Structure formats: C-alpha cells, structure tokens
Amino acid sequence: MRIYEQAGGMFWLLFAALVMAESMRLGLGTPTNPGTGFVTFVSALCLGLLSLVHIARTTFQGAEAADDKAPPLAAVPRVLPSFIALVLYALVLPLLGYGFTTFALMFVLFWLVQPKRYVLIAVLAFISTALTQLIFQFLLKSQFPVGPWGF
Structure with missing residues (x-):
C-alpha cells in the first residue's frame, strides 16, 4: 500500500512542477502586480509542497501505519x-x-x-x-x- 501512496505523491509532484513551469512561461509578475501565471504558480507550489510532505510521511512511517490510514471502502x-x-x-x-x-x-x-x-x-x-x-x-x-x- 505504501508504494501506491508514494507513486501518487510523485504524480502530483510532477504535475505541480509542470504547472509551475507553464506558469513561469506565462509570466509571474510581482505580488503587487501579478502576471497571468501568478495564481497558478502559487497554487502549484502549494500542491508541490503538500506532495513532498505526503511522500515523506509515507516513506518514513512504518508499513503498518500506512495501511491503517487507508480510506474505508464505503x-x-x-x-x-x-x-x-x-x-x-x-x-x-x-x-x-x-x-x-x-x-x-x-x-x-x-x-x-x-x-x-x-x-x-x-x-x-x-x-x-x-x-x-x-x-x-x-x-x-x-x-x-x-x-x-x-x-
């Protein structure tokens, strides 16, 4: 189960990196004068950080704990x-x-x-x-x- 969680985290990390790259291509601007890609860049940055936290949690916790956190089938x-x-x-x-x-x-x-x-x-x-x-x-x-x- 842990490998699937890590793979999911890696997928979202890669997705965030792609969105950040495209946002930079659109232009970030400044916080006081945001460009077209500013909001998507900040959103993708948050997604990337959360993905890193998820990958770290699933990597460094025990296998039993990762299986206990699985969502219920309901x-x-x-x-x-x-x-x-x-x-x-x-x-x-x-x-x-x-x-x-x-x-x-x-x-x-x-x-x-x-x-x-x-x-x-x-x-x-x-x-x-x-x-x-x-x-x-x-x-x-x-x-x-x-x-x-x-x-």
Whole structure:
C-alpha cells in the first residue's frame, strides 16, 4: 500500500512542477502586480509542497501505519459521482451562471458526504454559495458568469 501512496505523491509532484513551469512561461509578475501565471504558480507550489510532505510521511512511517490510514471502502463509491458533479459544474457554469450552478454543486457534494435531511443540505448549500459570492464577487470584485435569471 505504501508504494501506491508514494507513486501518487510523485504524480502530483510532477504535475505541480509542470504547472509551475507553464506558469513561469506565462509570466509571474510581482505580488503587487501579478502576471497571468501568478495564481497558478502559487497554487502549484502549494500542491508541490503538500506532495513532498505526503511522500515523506509515507516513506518514513512504518508499513503498518500506512495501511491503517487507508480510506474505508464505503467512501470509494462517492468519488465517481463527485467527479461527475465537478465536470458537469464546469460545463454548465457559463450557461446557468454562478449562483444556481454553485448551489446545485454544493447540494450534491453535501449530500454525497453525509446524506441528511434535504432541508438542512439546501440551507448549507445556500449559505456556502452566498458566502463565496459575497467574498469573491462583492468584496474582491471578481466577475462570475451571470445566468439567464440575472444571478
């Protein structure tokens, strides 16, 4: 099991290195005047550091401890629906806008994590959508896609 964890960490480390190289090609700029590749470079740097930490943990811990940390099999069937929901989110976001699409995504993800009462899931999805829209659109002045309903 440990070799698979190390291989996964190496994959993400290589991916981070490739993204960092491409980000540098796009231009980093400065922290006060960021270039096109600045955000992706910093994100890839974080991913690379986390990958190194993961590789170090799986290398230097005992084999028994690595096997004890394996995720339960009950969580495995949630991965594919989560992936499908994220792909659909990326495809539908420009058509239906940020508010509705993000609410639907958060509803599905909250339901996949822990199926509870639908009213509670809807409230949590609404709160998380409203908070992200408040922070990014109104405070940071980011532009989000507007759907046919105007939000």
